[in-house]
Amino acid sequence: MIDVAIPLFLVVCGIAVLLVKDLMSSIMIFSVYSLLIAIEWVRLNAIDVAITEAAVGAGISTVLFMIILSRTKSVEECKKSISIPALLVAVGVAGVLLYGSVDLPNLRDPNIAPSTHVSPYYLENAYKQTGQENAVAAILASYRGYDTLGETTVVATAAFCLILLLRGRRHTNKDLKKYEDTSINKCTVKGVGIKPTKTSPPGSEQDKDIIKKTVTKFLMPFIQLFGLYVIVHGELGPGGGFQGGVVLGVSIIVYSLVFGFKEAQQRMSVKAKDLLVSSGVLIYGGIGVLALFFGGNYLQYNVLLPDPKFASIIGILGIEIGVGITVAAVMITLFYETVRIDANG
Amino acid sequence: MIKHLPALLIVIPLLAAIITPIIGRIHWVLSWYTVTITTFISFVISLSLLQTVLLQGDISYWMGGWQPPWGIEYAIDNLNVYVMIIVSFMALAGAIYSKNNINVEIDEARKPFFYSVYLLFVTGLMGMVVTGDIFNIYVFLEITSLSGYALIAIGKKRQALVGAYNYLIMGTIGATFFLLGIGYLYLMTGTLNIADLAARLPEFYQTKAIFTAFTFLVVGLCIKLALFPMHFWMPNVYTHAPSAVSAVMAATGAKVAAYAIIRVMFTVFEPEFYTLAPFNIQPILLILAVAAILAGSIMALAQTDIKKMLAYSSVGQIGYIVLGISLMSVNGMIGSLIHLLNHAMMKGALFFVVGAVVYRTGLTSIENFRGLGKKMPLSMAAFTIAALSMTGVPLTVGFVSKWYLAVASIEIGMWWLVPVILLSSLLTAIYFWRIIDAVWFKPALGEESHGHEHDDHQKPKSNDAPASMLIPTLTVAMLCLVFGVFAYAPVSLAEKAAVILLK
Numbered sequence: 026m027i028d029v030a031i032p033l034f035l036v037v038c039g040i041a042v043l044l045v046k047d048l049m050s051s052i053m054i055f056s057v058y059s060l061l062i063a064i065e066w067v068r069l070n071a072i073d074v075a076i077t078e079a080a081v082g083a084g085i086s087t088v089l090f091m092i093i094l095s096r097t098k099s100v101e102e103c104k105k106s107i108s109i110p111a112l113l114v115a116v117g118v119a120g121v122l123l124y125g126s127v128d129l130p131n132l133r134d135p136n137i138a139p140s141t142h143v144s145p146y147y148l149e150n151a152y153k154q155t156g157q158e159n160a161v162a163a164i165l166a167s168y169r170g171y172d173t174l175g176e177t178t179v180v181a182t183a184a185f186c187l188i189l190l191l192r193g194r195r196h197t198n199k200d201l202k203k204y205e206d207t208s209i210n211k212c213t214v215k216g217v218g219i220k221p222t223k224t225s226p227p228g229s230e231q232d233k234d235i236i237k238k239t240v241t242k243f244l245m246p247f248i249q250l251f252g253l254y255v256i257v258h259g260e261l262g263p264g265g266g267f268q269g270g271v272v273l274g275v276s277i278i279v280y281s282l283v284f285g286f287k288e289a290q291q292r293m294s295v296k297a298k299d300l301l302v303s304s305g306v307l308i309y310g311g312i313g314v315l316a317l318f319f320g321g322n323y324l325q326y327n328v329l330l331p332d333p334k335f336a337s338i339i340g341i342l343g344i345e346i347g348v349g350i351t352v353a354a355v356m357i358t359l360f361y362e363t364v365r366i367d368a369n370g
Numbered sequence: 371m372i373k374h375l376p377a378l379l380i381v382i383p384l385l386a387a388i389i390t391p392i393i394g395r396i397h398w399v400l401s402w403y404t405v406t407i408t409t410f411i412s413f414v415i416s417l418s419l420l421q422t423v424l425l426q427g428d429i430s431y432w433m434g435g436w437q438p439p440w441g442i443e444y445a446i447d448n449l450n451v452y453v454m455i456i457v458s459f460m461a462l463a464g465a466i467y468s469k470n471n472i473n474v475e476i477d478e479a480r481k482p483f484f485y486s487v488y489l490l491f492v493t494g495l496m497g498m499v500v501t502g503d504i505f506n507i508y509v510f511l512e513i514t515s516l517s518g519y520a521l522i523a524i525g526k527k528r529q530a531l532v533g534a535y536n537y538l539i540m541g542t543i544g545a546t547f548f549l550l551g552i553g554y555l556y557l558m559t560g561t562l563n564i565a566d567l568a569a570r571l572p573e574f575y576q577t578k579a580i581f582t583a584f585t586f587l588v589v590g591l592c593i594k595l596a597l598f599p600m601h602f603w604m605p606n607v608y609t610h611a612p613s614a615v616s617a618v619m620a621a622t623g624a625k626v627a628a629y630a631i632i633r634v635m636f637t638v639f640e641p642e643f644y645t646l647a648p649f650n651i652q653p654i655l656l657i658l659a660v661a662a663i664l665a666g667s668i669m670a671l672a673q674t675d676i677k678k679m680l681a682y683s684s685v686g687q688i689g690y691i692v693l694g695i696s697l698m699s700v701n702g703m704i705g706s707l708i709h710l711l712n713h714a715m716m717k718g719a720l721f722f723v724v725g726a727v728v729y730r731t732g733l734t735s736i737e738n739f740r741g742l743g744k745k746m747p748l749s750m751a752a753f754t755i756a757a758l759s760m761t762g763v764p765l766t767v768g769f770v771s772k773w774y775l776a777v778a779s780i781e782i783g784m785w786w787l788v789p790v791i792l793l794s795s796l797l798t799a800i801y802f803w804r805i806i807d808a809v810w811f812k813p814a815l816g817e818e819s820h821g822h823e824h825d826d827h828q829k830p831k832s833n834d835a836p837a838s839m840l841i842p843t844l845t846v847a848m849l850c851l852v853f854g855v856f857a858y859a860p861v862s863l864a865e866k867a868a869v870i871l872l873k
Contacts, residue, residue, distance in 0.1 A: 121582055121585060121586070122550070122582070124578055124582060125554060125578050125579045125581070125582025125583065125585075126579070126582075127578050127579075128577045128578050128579050129554075129557055129558075129579050130557065130558075137557070137560070138557070138558060138559050138560030138561075138570075139556060139557060139560040140560070141560065142439075142559070142560030142561055142570075143439055143440055143560055143561055144560070146440055147440065167434060167436070168434065168436050168440050168441050169441070169442055169505075170433070170434050171433040171434065171442045171506065172442060172503075172505060172506055172509050174384075175497070175506065175509035175510060175512075175513065176509060176512075178384060178388070178490070178513055179509070179512045179513050179516060181388060182487070182490050182513055182516045182517050183516055185391065185483055185486050185487050185490065185517075185520075186487055186516055186517060186519065186520030187520075188391075188483050189480055189483040189484060189486075189487055189520050189524060190520055190523055190524065192479075192480070192483075299391065299392075300392065303388045303389065303391060303392055306385070306388045307385065307388055307389065310381060310384065310385045310388070311385075313377075313381065314381065314385075317371070317374050317377075321435055322374070322377070322431070322432055322433065322434060322435040323374060323377035323381060323431075323433055323434070324433055324434040325434050325435035326434070327435070328435075
C-alpha cells in the first residue's frame with residue numbers, strides 16, 4: 026500500500042511544484058517531496074541515505090531557497106506556458122523508463138544479481154577485513170572509499186565554485202556592511218512569502234528574540250554533540266561523515282539565523298571556514314597518500330599500523346572526520362555566501 | 371612509487387586543487403604555479419604510463435588494495451592512455467596560456483579560486499578517463515561538470531550566466547541519464563566494474579532493461595558531447611566563457627565525453643550487442659553524425675562572431691568523431707580516435723589565437739580580424755595552420771583523420787559518405803577563408819583611407835600576444851603539422867586501441 030502511495034505522492038508533489046505560482050509554496054512542497062523520498066529510502070532500508078536526504082533535501086535546501094526568495098520576488102510574474110518540446114522529452118523519458126522496467130527483476134527477490142554477485146562478499150568480509158560492524162560504512166569508506174573521496178571533492182568543488190562566482194563580484198565594504206547582520210529573524214512570513222519587515226526599535230527586538238536566543242544557546246552543544254556522534258557512529262550503524270557533517274553545519278546555520286550573520290562570524294569566521302573546506306579533503310586524501318608511504322595501495326588503510334584491523338578502523342575514522350569537516354564547512358559556505366549576496370546583483 | 375603512478379596521476383592534481391586557494395592567499399601567482407606544475411606532472415606521468423602500456427601491456431591498479439569487482443580499479447590500456455595524454459597536454463597548455471590571458475576576464479582576488487576550479491575541472495576529466503569503474507566515471511563527471519559550470523559563469527558578459535545556466539540544466543540532465551543507465555546496469559548485473567560488466571552483460575543483451583540502460587548511457591553522454599541536435603547549449607557556452615576556458619573546454623571536455631561513449635559502446639557493451647539489441651542503433655548514430663557534420667558547417671558559415679563560429683564548427687567536428695564510431699569498423703575507429711587528437715589541437719590553437727586577439731583588441735567579431743596579419747603575425751600564422759588543418763589540407767593532421775574516415779566509409783560500402791565529407795570540408799574552407807582573407811589581404815578597419823599614402827611611415831607596428839600566450843599557441847599549431855607529417859605515431863597507437871575495441 027505505502028509502496029504505491031509514496032511514489033504517487035512524489036508525482037503529485039512534482040507536478041504541484043511546477044504548477045504553483047507562489048514560489049514560497051513551491052519551496053514548501055519541494056521540501057515535502059524530499060521528506061517523502063527520505064521515507065522511501067527508509068522503506069528500501071537505505072537509512073544512511075534517508076538521513077542525508079532529510080537533512081540536506083528537506084532541511085538545508087529549503088533554508089537556502091528561502092534566503093534566495095527573500096532577496097527576490099516571491100510570485101512568478103510571467104504567465105506559465107507549457108513548453109511542448111520539454112513535455113515531449115519528459116513523456117519520452119518516462120516511456121523509455123517504463124519500457125525498460127518491464128523485465129527488471131523484483132527487488133524483493135533474494136536471487137537477483139545485486140544480492141548475489143558482490144554483496145555477499147561484502148557482508149561476509151566487511152567485519153573481518155575492515156573492523157566495521159556496519160557493512161554500508163565499510164563499502165563507502167573502504168571498498169569504494171575512492172568514490173567517497175571523489176564525492177567529498179564534489180562537495181568541496183561546490184563551495185569553491187560558489188566562492189569563485191559570488192565573492193568579490195560587485196562587493197564593496199558598503200554592501201557587506203548593509204548585509205552583515207542579515208538574518209531570517211527580520212523576515213516574517215506574510216501571505217505570499219517572506220518580506221523584510223521594518224526594523225523595530227532595539228529594545229523590543231531584544232525582547233522578541235530572547236526566547237529564541239536562549240533556546241538556541243541551550244541547544245547548540247547538544248546539536249553539535251549529536252553531529253560528532255553521528256560522524257563517529259558510522260562504524261556501528263547508520264551515520265557517518267556526510268550526515269554528521271550536515272548536522273554540524275546546520276548548528277552554525279541555526280546560530281547565524283538566530284543571532285545574525287555578524288555574530289556568527291565571530292564564532293566561525295569566513296577565513297576559518299574556507300580553510301576547513303580544504304582541510305577535510307586534505308585529511309582524506311592525506312590518509313590515502315600516507316598509505317602509499319607505508320607500502321600499500323592508495324587508501325589502503327590496513328597498512329598504516331601493525332594490526333591491520335585496528336589500522337583499518339583508525340583509517341576509516343580518520344576519513345569520516347575528514348568528510349565531516351568538509352561537509353560541515355561547505356554547508357556553512359553555502360549559507361554564508363548566499364546571505365552575503367548583493368541584493369541588487 | 372612507480373607502481374602507484376596511476377593513482378598519483380589523479381591524486382596529485384586533486385589534492386593540489388584543494389590546496390590552491392590556501393596557497394593563493396599569499397600571492398595569486400603561486401596558485402598559477404601550482405596548476406602549471408601539477409598539470410605538467412600529470413602530463414609526464416601519462417607519458418610514462420604510455421611507455422609502460424606499450425612495453426608491458428595493460429595496467430590494473432586496485433584502489434585501497436581491494437581486488438575488483440569489490441574495489442575500484444584503475445584500468446589503463448592503449449585507448450585511455452592516448453586520451454589521457456591529449457587531456458593532460460591541453461590542460462598544461464591552457465594553464466600556461468591563462469596566466470596573462472585571464473587578466474582581462476577576472477580580477478586578481480578571484481584568481482586563486484579560478485585556478486583551483488580549473489584544476490578540479492581537468493582532474494575530473496582525467497579521472498573519468500583513467501578509471502575502470504563505471505560509477506567512478508560518474509563521480510568524476512560530477513566534479514568536472516560542477517567546475518565547468520562555474521568556469522563558464524565567470525565570463526564577463528551577462529550572457530555568460532545564461533549560457534552557464536542552460537549548460538547546467540542540460541549537463542545535469544545528461545549526467546542524470548548516465549546515472550540512470552548505471553542503475554539499470556547494476557540492477558541487472560550486480561556489478562560496477564567495467565571489465566566485470568563486460569563479462570556479465572552478454573546473457574542480458576536481449577532484455578529491454580539493458581537496452582534502456584544503453585540508451586540512457588549513450589544519450590546522456592551525447593548531451594555532454596553536444597552531438598547534434600543536443601548541441602544547442604554549446605555555442606553560448608564557448609562564446610561567453612573566458613577564452614582560456616573555451617580553449618581548454620573545447621579541446622578536452624568533448625573529447626572525454628567521446629571517449630566515454632567509445633568506452634560504453636565497445637568495452638562495456640561488445641559489438642555483438644548491436645546485432646542482438648531490439649533496435650538497430652548504428653543507422654541512428656550515423657544519421658545524427660552526418661546531420662551534425664553538415665549542420666555544424668552550415669551554421670558556422672552564418673556566424674559573424676568568431677567564437678560562435680568556432681563553436682558551431684565544433685558541432686561539425688564532433689559529427690566526424692561520432693561518424694567514425696558509428697561505422698563500427700577498425701578504420702572508422704582509427705579515424706575517430708585520430709580526430710580526437712586533431713580536434714583537440716586545432717580547436718585549442720584556434721581558441722588560443724582568438725583569446726590573444728581579445729586580449730589585444732577586446733573584440734570578437736570577424737570584421738575585427740582585418741589586417742591583423744601585420745599586427746599579430748605569429749598568432750595569425752598559428753591560426754592559419756590550424757584553419758588549414760581543420761579544412762583537411764594534406765600534410766596537416768586534419769587530412770589524416772578524414773582520410774581514415776573516407777577509407778572506412780568506402781570499405782563498408784557507404785561510399786555516399788565521401789561526398790558528405792568533401793562537402794563539409796569545402797564549407798569549412800569557405801568559412802575559414804573569410805577570416806584568412808581578412809587577416810592577410812585586407813587593411814585594418816579604419817585604415818583604408820590611408821591606403822594610398824606612402825607605406826614607409828604607415829607600417830603598422832607588430833603587437834603580438836605576450837610570450838606566455840604565444841608559446842602554447844605556436845606549440846599546439848606546430849603539432850598540427852608534426853602529426854600531419856609523422857602521422858605514424860598516433861595512428862599506430864589508435865590502431866592498437868581500435869583493434870582491441872572491435873575484437
